[in-house]
């Protein structure tokens with residue numbers, strides 16, 4: 001792709017284009033390009049060797065940011081271990097809740113799903129179909145006269161039910177919400193508080209679900225959700241597409257939160273632990 | 286109405302009186318960051334900067350009075366030119382039913398937009414049929430049926446079928462039989478690189494020959510917007526764009542980028558989760574959103 005004749009100068013524009021195209025953002029790309037120029041100031045700066053040196057600098061800079069955040073989701077002694085999924089609309093929370101439930105069920109855990117998205121059309125039904133597919137009980141409440149049930153009430157019920165049934169893991173799905181909607185962010189905080197009342201320390205994992213196609217707004221999303229409820233882990237979905245999810249680098253740098261896993265498809269098994277080297281390889285590939 | 290960030294470099298430039306080459310470069314550097322942070326595609330940003338630079342340099346030669354404001358006016362003009370015309374209202378076919386097909390990546394807002402469009406058309410006195418043509422996503426049919434019920438709009442759906450093509454054909458036939466004026470087809474989200482699923486889209490298109498194929502794009506989409514739009518356009522002849530979730534703080538640079546690189550017209554924008562939240566596209570508002 002970035003062709004290089006034997007003694008041609010390294011095509012810095014092409015390197016920069018690759019990085020910008022991956023949604024790394026100007027704030028991340030400009031300093032990396034400065035480092036590349038600095039290392040190319042020393043030999044070798046041309047041809048194949050120069051190109052390799054440039055890409056090595058890029059790889060190292062990216063790993064520097066991402067490697068410290070590589071930290072797979074592990075359940076602790078807390079029982080049930082409560083995982084709450086949160087994020088903006090359409091990012092893949094419900095599907096990821098099902099994937100996590102599938103993973104833990106296969107590991108021999110008893111898993112309960114909580115259908116705390118009581119707002120969106122057929123959100124509860126969507127999780128119920130998943131629950132039936134993967135063999136996990138789904139806790140839900142019927143809609144009230146005014147609309148959906150209270151999401152905090154469903155969350156509370158889910159934790160209580162999980163405790164009563166001796167569940168090992170609870171995956172609590174919440175409604176998508178734009179981080180700029182303060183009333184919805186308050187609702188999310190309330191769900192967290194209520195879950196903590198049902199089980200002190202819960203939710204043990206507050207998982208931000210990010211769509212890999214997101215551009216620079218992903219950083220704002222991470223900031224706001226982190227400020228609101230304290231994000232303990234990030235999942236990036238839809239990495240089976242062409243988007244590279246490069247905004248993750250800025251997020252890792254700024255928030256220093258664990259990046260747990262990546263979503264690579266629409267089936268229950270399409271969830272892989274985040275590996276910084278593989279992520280960087282795919283980004284630069 | 287320029288925002289504070291842009292105003293602050295106007296002020297910086299103004300204080301200098303005339304504009305030097307260095308000052309022009311600094312302004313362009315700031316503009317580059319603004320555009321890329323707004324998710325404008327890097328090629329679109331680069332060519333916009335080139336055009337602004339060549340016009341700004343000429344300005345410097347001609348006159349330096351209010352050059353800073355002139356540069357910003359140039360930027361505004363270039364953005365407006367790229368944004369193109371305002372919303373073109375939907376024209377119904379003289380041979381009903383008019384078939385509108387919604388396509389796009391997973392989670393972009395197609396099903397919700399289908400509901401919003403049905404509500405709008407019904408308000409305009411049109412008879413509408415919604416076709417739930419997503420055979421894969423759990424409870425996708427239920428989702429559209431729930432929206433249809435709330436609007437008292439018919440939905441053709443069959444949660445047990447895998448055959449999206451047959452369902453779409455049945456929807457158009459039903460519309461013809463009942464003199465329904467518009468059929469809105471909600472398709473499953475898919476990756477543009479998924480050959481079998483793009484094949485399904487082409488098969489639906491060939492079977493029902495939609496009058497409109499609208500690509501539904503998430504307002505927060507980044508640099509892959511242009512490649513994605515081109516791929517969908519190449520597969521099924523997209524006739525319009527809908528950008529959703531613009532009620533958030535995403536700048537929506539993907540919209541400018543797709544417009545600049547494909548020329549596709551923008552139909553509506555989604556500004557909320559409720560079915561009322563569908564608005565006509567205003568190019569000047571999107572332009573100032575990007576510069577904000």
Ligand SMILES: Nc1nc2c(ncn2[C@@H]2O[C@H](COP(=O)(O)OP(=O)(O)OP(=O)(O)O)[C@@H](O)[C@H]2O)c(=O)[nH]1
Pocket residue numbers: 088089090091092093094095096117120123174175176177237238239240241262263264265266270391392422474476
């Ligand atoms: N290709 C791909 N699609 C995914 C992935 N994760 C989720 N999806 C799809 O993205 C779409 C949205 O997923 P949901 O799980 O409904 O997203 P959500 O965040 O729960 O959405 P809301 O509840 O409406 O905010 C669905 O079509 C999923 O199948 C992934 O890793 N890869």
Ligand SMILES: Nc1nc2c(ncn2[C@@H]2O[C@H](COP(=O)(O)OP(=O)(O)OP(=O)(O)O)[C@@H](O)[C@H]2O)c(=O)[nH]1
Pocket residue numbers: 089090120176178389390391392393394395396397398419422425472473474475529530531532554555556557558562
């Ligand atoms: N805030 C906001 N949310 C929106 C808008 N349009 C859609 N949504 C939400 O985005 C999420 C995804 O919407 P869907 O209509 O299910 O998206 P889709 O494209 O049909 O998803 P798939 O069928 O899985 O590909 C839902 O939570 C919607 O309520 C919008 O304009 N603003």
Ligand SMILES: [Mg+2]
Pocket residue numbers: 093094095117123173174175176
């Ligand atoms: Mg959901």
Ligand SMILES: [Mg+2]
Pocket residue numbers: 395396397419425471472473474
């Ligand atoms: Mg849908």
